[in-house]
Amino acid sequence: MAEKRPDISGRRLSSSDYAVNFGDIHPPLDAHEALVESDRCYFCHDAPCMQACPTSIDIPLFIRQIQTGHARSAAKTIFDQNIFGGMCARVCPTETLCEEACVRQEAEGKPVKIGLLQRYATDALMGDGVHPYERAAPTGKRVAVVGGGPAGLSCAHRLAMYGHEVTVFEARPKSGGLNEYGIAAYKSTNDFAQKEVDFILGIGGIKVLHGKALGAGLELSDLQKDHDAVFLGIGLQGVNALGAKDEDAAGVEDAVHYIAELRQASDLAGLPVGRRVVVIGGGMTAIDAAVQSKLLGAEDVTILYRRGPGQMKASAYEQHLAQTRGVKIKHWVMPKRVIVEDGKAVGLTCEYTREAAGTLSGTGESFDIPADMIFKAIGQSYVDVTGGRLELEAGRIRVDSLKRTSVAGIWAGGDCVAGGQDLTVASVDDGRRAAESINQYLRA
Template identity: 55%
Template sequence: MTIKKTGDIAAGRLDSAQLACEFADIAPLMNATEAAVAASRCHYCYDAPCVHACPTQIDIPGFIRKIGNGNLKGAARDILSANPLGGMCARVCPTEILCEGACVRNDQDNEPVRIGALQRHATDWAMARGEPLFARAPDTGRRIAVVGAGPAGLACAHRLALSGHRVTIFDAHALPGGLNEYGIAAYKTVDDFAQREVQWLLSVGGIEWRSGAALGRDIDLAELRQQHDAVFLAVGLAGVKAVGIEGEGLVGVEDAIAFIARLRQAKDKSTLPVGRRVVVIGGGNTAVDAAVQSRKLGAESVTMVYRRGVEAMSATWAEREFAQKQGVTIVLCARPLRLIADGDGRHVTGVEFERTREDESHRLIDTGERFAIEADMVLKAIGQKLVADGIDREILALDGGRIVVDAERRTSLAQVWAGGDCAAREGLDLTVQAVQDGKLAADSMDRYFARTAKHAA
């Protein structure tokens, strides 16, 4: 094979056949027999804890019972009525801390029902057949603008369209899907599933998609409010936090989210350059995805470094365990001090860290012990932030860099709702939580339209 180098960053470390194996589906689809056996382990609990653990409140015992009875269409309808992105959530949800983590089988034989795999079994069956599961209500004449085509925006648009409203989704990207399309590891969503799921969702009708439309550049919030009956902001967290240390502009230093997006959009992964020695700074799912995919592209050593202990990492135990099985080394309790440059002062050659510890108040304290890790590629994954272009911060209240919303996802601005990662609300920043935000906002809009129609009458 031919390796094209830029310093120690190179494309083509593995050939196409090796890459196909590395990026194959990590959780292949169940067959009918496997699904029936898995479904038979469910106790169909009354007031099931797995349902309460699911942010979208899917009737899990109900859809599993239908799978056991061979009614896959009914199972898919149960799932997708509660979560229109149920196929993607079955692939990326941290089920180990949500539904499967709450399963009563954990207390019996330490093995939960395979809820995520069963959910994927039913939703993939339905989408492969393209059968209509839902019918759109008669047109209401209401028009809603959804800004952002990620999970929150798509879920909101789908629910509003089912109610008969007309929705226009605006998004800055070329493709809809948000992080599902651009920010999730390729091995979790193979065969262009993110786009296939979006096309199924849009097929309900009443939803128009406009690409290349960025808030503050191509569209204006004030104009959207004037031209629509309601606006839903689902702009995500498009900005990337800087580490704020010396050497951040060196060649070989990159934001992890940009690295993942480039990988997801690549038609040929053998053309993607990756370092021989990669260091990933961060302890969340993005850090894990970047680290694992660096290994899968052929990096010889990948080290993920987090400033606190394992209990503070936002990546779940399953994600951490998977990363380590893929050959990623995890270093805890170390914060980056500076990025080390080569003799020309252009390329990164390593990262200097300082050991840390927490005091009784969980404040981070430097110990004075320093060490360095060699690296020709450094990926930063310390979090993202709201890009507030096009948002009038004098009118739209923000808290901690996110949009303030109430329980119904209403903002401080009349006729404007917000959800997903851009919203300051309870809950984890997960795909499934973003879907629930979109549902709550859509239902709130419906109630608002009903009230305004009653008053007008």
Template identity: 55%
Template sequence: MTSQLNHLPSAKEVGTYDPQTLESNFSDLHPPLTQRQAMIESQRCLYCFDAPCVEACPSDIDIPSFIRQISENNINGAAQTILEANILGGSCARVCPTEILCERSCVRNHDAECQPVLIGLLQRHATDNMQFDSHPFKRAASTGRHIAVVGAGPAGLSCAHRLAMLGHQVTIFEAEQKPGGLNEYGIARYKMTDDFARKEVEFLLEIGGIDIQYAQRLGDNLTLDTLRHRYDSVFLGLGLGASRALGLTGEDAPGLMPAVDYIKTLRQADDLGSLAVAKRCIVIGAGNTAIDMATQMARLGASEVTLVYRRGVEAMSATDHEQEIAKANGVRMVTWAQPDDILLDAQGRVAGMRFAKTADQAGRLTTTGETFEITADAIFTAIGQGFENASLSDATAAELARDGERIHVDEMFQTSLPNVYAGGDCVKPGQDLTVQAVQHGKLAAHAIHQALAAKQEAA
């Protein structure tokens, strides 16, 4: 556990939770469908022509087709339909906000039931129960080309798998000790259980032709200039590695840390009871990371968890579904308040926070002049991730054109440098979703393949 929380008690020392309760609190948020439930649910689908659910899917999965295949008890066929469009379809079935994408668009919302087909759970059913004798996708004949992929997150993995399918050799350079990116390190533990992220990567690598090198960080022991000279093309799937700071005095005090750092530790913990827990904690933010942090701290045994956001509930980026999860776990939500001062005890540790009340005046956020305080043993910030500028610190990388802090790409995901592509959260903001990153990687792979093929023809 990070030293920022060393002064706090462990989960074993807080509340009345026993190991079984802790384990239960971090079991599957949405248990999988049984075979009978999946069959019944699949038969609710109308198998629409020009289905609106497909239009709403960032990775273009043929949803009516795979659901029909489930209804015909063709699980391998359903899984193949999903994975052809989204090789990380298993994790996306768990973490994708289907309630605001495909399921919101389902025509079943407009009939007497007012209940969409449970597309996410059906997708999980297919990918969890597939039983292929070998990897369902085969490599094309070798092209003799070797591509470098930076980052083994959803964008990089998707790009690497598609490039391997197309006959290229791929080397992935990953900064961490495990692949998976946010699927491995950043998703709430109850959303991705049973070491699923690792198993999914192992399945993806079965196609062959993909090598992963760990502890390789762009801007540290790896440079874009070197990659461009050694490989035929480069794909950057860097993600967003820097947590935004509050900009307040005392931000380095024991008891204050980015939520993503704690979630990363929680995701890798073998013993949940050993995790440091704040009896009273504050989470600053309004996105799914803030919700994940608040809910998990409550499930670890915190007695008071308060999520604070500077605007109103309607402006929160976390979906209504995610907000309800937090409320169901006893998380208190305070809106129209922004951090004003970090309160410290005599030892210089976090003791709480003073907030300034805010208001919307003609579309502009202002403070009202009123303040209030919340007592806390720890504060977790979830106010967004920024681009890690150090990753583009070498002379070649510094030449990359930017859209704000993100890397600029064209419609083919090519950057301003020849033979260098990028996708996922590190490019111009979109929905910053796992499923979107997978789509970026897939499309970039096809663009790389086409560019290399055109170059070969020209030669």
């Protein structure tokens, strides 16, 4: 937990302020709004929106189903491809995927609100409390899934649907992965992540064991002996270093850990935050850490990124969201040294950068920026917990198009594999694809 001191404290705002600040950022559509929005769809025969969806949801079909008053059928269309359709409707960067490809966007600059329509449909079906799928007859085959995040649970659900017995081994106290621990609280309200986990497990045939981490009492060789197949959805456990002097000083925090702490906090007012916060990074984690710091009561929040706005992993929409919440984004700068007084960070020395012929370098010109808290949000790295048994590629697990690893009987997906998009929706697709491959393997 972040250290408490006079400049890093909680309860900066009133209880009502916290409730408003962390309310649902995109309120759901009502029935009339969903009907009006669905009527905007052209139902294109080539469906560029569908081509842009990593899980290949039949978007024109589900929108047509909403338009004709069959929201629950629309949800089934979505869940057939993406069992995490509810969360993806809330957190998927639709502005750079399906909505960016929408013909309405091309023609008018205003796409059909595909994400909100997806939420409308999935919320309708999940609210019924009835699982839309039934298990096939038991096959007698047993599969181990390591990791209870989007990739692991997507794989587990599909395998259970085919009649296989699945055991999920999850290191943390709760399942859901980054959906539970790593997404901004205002994007997933009212404990939706756990409600979705319960919905997914509602198919039956899936046992979840918490406190089970690969490489910490749980060995890959043992899983292979006790199961007919193994799927690894273990994510990324390592945190990249800044490479700045004194980056381990008190007051320098890992943004991923802070966001997880925030998501699990029973009282947001008690979560310490600095008056002056600096976030280093250009992805979604940086945006989420910065915006939530501001919503917690930080007076001055600045994101520092080494390149330009077009090179940030966070979309233009997310950058705009941060800026409209009072966050400043300073481009073309990199940290050089944490300024420390009495063992605590009080600021950051940065250097301006420039890019020439694709190479980034410092200009030699530097400046200091004061900070009570400094968040590192420069990405995570894969930590090999398999004992070196699997081949790696670009520092992550190498898999083929069917998500098979270099070892027969072991599949992997999500952030831990090479070539991924580091998106919830992409992890879900990995899990589903792996499950299809595992099912064929078990039935051969």
